[in-house]
Amino acid sequence: MDKDHARLQEALTRHAATVQRAAAMQARRAAFQHEAAALLGVAPESVTLALLAARLPGEAAERVAEARARLQQTAAEVDRLNGRNASLLHYCLDFLQRFFDRLTGRPHDGRYGPAGRRAAGSGGSLINARG
Secondary structure, eight states: OHHHHHHHHHHHHEEEHHHHHHHHHHEEEEEEEHHHHHHHHHHHHGGOHHHHHHHSSSHHHHHHHHHHHHHHHHHHHHHHHHHHHHHHHHHHHHHHHHHHHHTTTTTTEEEEEETTSEEEEOOSSOOOOOO
């Protein structure tokens, strides 16, 4: 059990460090946008990688365009993984809900009856607790 607490503490520490790095990166991005906007004569919020690739000369434009393409691929992969994680979490939560419903004697089979209410499944409580 102590290992679990130590791992949880490690995860929380890594999370806090990640949050700090993300905030620092956002600040650096905002500063860069303001500097680039001043040089390009545009609003800071309009400074994007696509705009930079269009405005920069030759090799610099190619590097920015390649970085933009890699970033788009990474973002698409993150979206795909988030979708899979959401599906997995939904499955786990559904399993736990059904487990606890069954454990406490409130099983449902997932169907609705003629009155529009969820139909109760068969069987009783898996435990019999008395106070």
